[in-house]
Amino acid sequence: SQTIHQWxxxxxxxxxxxxxxxxxVEGTSNPNLYWYRQAAGRxxxxxxxxxxIGQISSEVxxxxxxxxxxxxxxxxxxxxxxxxxxxxxxxxxSIGTTVDEQYFGPGTRLTVT
Amino acid sequence: xxxxxxxxxxxxxxxxxxxxxxxxxxSSVSVYLFWYVQYPNQGLQLLLKYLSGSTLVESINGxxxxxxKSQTSFHLRKPSVHISDTAEYFCAVKLNNAGxxxxxxxxxxxxxKP
Numbered sequence: 001s002q003t004i005h006q007w008x009x010x011x012x013x014x015x016x017x018x019x020x021x022x023x024x025v026e027g028t029s030n031p032n033l034y035w036y037r038q039a040a041g042r043x044x045x046x047x048x049x050x051x052x053i054g055q056i057s058s059e060v061x062x063x064x065x066x067x068x069x070x071x072x073x074x075x076x077x078x079x080x081x082x083x084x085x086x087x088x089x090x091x092x093x094s095i096g097t098t099v100d101e102q103y104f105g106p107g108t109r110l111t112v113t
Numbered sequence: 114x115x116x117x118x119x120x121x122x123x124x125x126x127x128x129x130x131x132x133x134x135x136x137x138x139x140s141s142v143s144v145y146l147f148w149y150v151q152y153p154n155q156g157l158q159l160l161l162k163y164l165s166g167s168t169l170v171e172s173i174n175g176x177x178x179x180x181x182k183s184q185t186s187f188h189l190r191k192p193s194v195h196i197s198d199t200a201e202y203f204c205a206v207k208l209n210n211a212g213x214x215x216x217x218x219x220x221x222x223x224x225x226k227p
C-alpha cells in the first residue's frame with residue numbers, strides 16, 4: 001500500500017534562517033506531488049506541484065522554493081524565513097489520472113519566531 | 114477560474130444532533146467534488162467524493178453529500194453526530210479537464226459538544 005511521510009513533524013526556526021522540509025512517498029511510481037500551506041484559521045493554499053523529476057510549477061510567488069530530486073521525494077526550501085511563513089505544511093500525492101483524489105501526509109507545523 | 118465557498122467557518126452542534134456543512138462552487142464546466150476531513154494536527158483524509166452517477170454519495174462513517182448541479186452545491190450532512198466527528202472539514206473541486214489541481218474551500222470547523 002502507499003504511504004506518505006513528512007519530516008520533521010514540528011519545527012521552530014528564527015526569522016532569516018533557512019528551511020528544508022522533506023516529503024517522501026512509498027508504494028507508487030511517478031506520482032504527482034504537491035506542497036500546500038495552511039495558515040492559522042485559513043484554508044489550504046497550493047504552493048507547488050510536480051508531475052515528474054525536476055518539473056516544478058509554482059502557484060504563488062514567495063520566498064519558498066521546491067525541488068524534486070527523486071521520483072518520490074519532494075522538498076520545500078527557503079533561504080531566509082519570514083514570520084509570515086509560519087503555518088502547517090502539507091505534502092500530498094496523486095497517481096495522475098483525471099479523476100483521482102489527492103492523498104495527504106501528516107504535515108509539518110512550522111513556527112517562525 | 115473556479116472557486117469554492119464554505120459559508121460557515123465554525124459549526125457548533127450537540128452530540129446526536131443532525132448537521133449540515135455547506136459548500137458552493139463556481140465553475141462553467143463540469144467538476145469533480147470532494148470532502149476531506151482534518152483531525153487536529155493531522156493531514157487531510159478523503160471523506161467522500163462525487164465523480165459521476167448518483168448525486169448522493171456516502172462515507173463509511175455516516176456522512177453523506179449531495180451534488181446539486183443547478184445550485185452548484187455539494188453540502189455535507191450527517192443525521193446524528195458524535196464527539197469524534199469534531200474536526201475541520203474541507204470541500205474541494207477539480208475541473209474534469211484541468212489535470213490534477215484541486216481548489217479547496219476555506220474549511221468549516223465542526224465542534225460537537227456533549
